[in-house]
Amino acid sequence: MNSDVQIAGDPLALPHLLPPVPAHPATVAGFVGLARAIAADRASWAPLVRYDATTRWYHRLRTVPGSTGPGRAAQVPVGYEVWLLSWLPGQGSGRHDHGPSSGVLTVLEGELTEHGPGGTRALPAGGRERVFAPGYVHEVVNDALVPAVSLHVYFPGLTEMPMRPRPRHRPAAGTPAAPRTALGAAPAPGTAAP
């Protein structure tokens, strides 16, 4: 039997059917919509992008704390952060998870490669957003010959990014990984990036 998505298509693929992005998303679809809205607003991120051949470059675009009391619960039930990252050819994240955070990843320029539990997949600019839950383990690398830029939304905000050993059957990819990084503030240069 056909599912609703098979019959009607993916509503997230039809921009005119997407609900307007509220000031602060409160659902996974809302965070996907936020990532999509920021990606479309090139003027808001393109001038900020830098590349660093010596270490990973990243910039926190937005930090919204979670609700701290009943009065705010309806407005900001889940805190979140938005990060902008650049990837020179050969740079990578190392294999990691995202602690208690869920996330949305979308590529803004170039193409990245994700090694995850489902295998290896290409993430081209303008492609479908990747959404992951707490505990999701992956490694992202720029295997291409041109730089890439990506946008990451974490909800709640990223507090840690534990590095995970790479499976023995797959050779190293990208930059060597740091052992473990806490991300209460911007990560120290030379350590793992979001």
Ligand SMILES: [Fe+2]
């Ligand atoms: Fe990640």
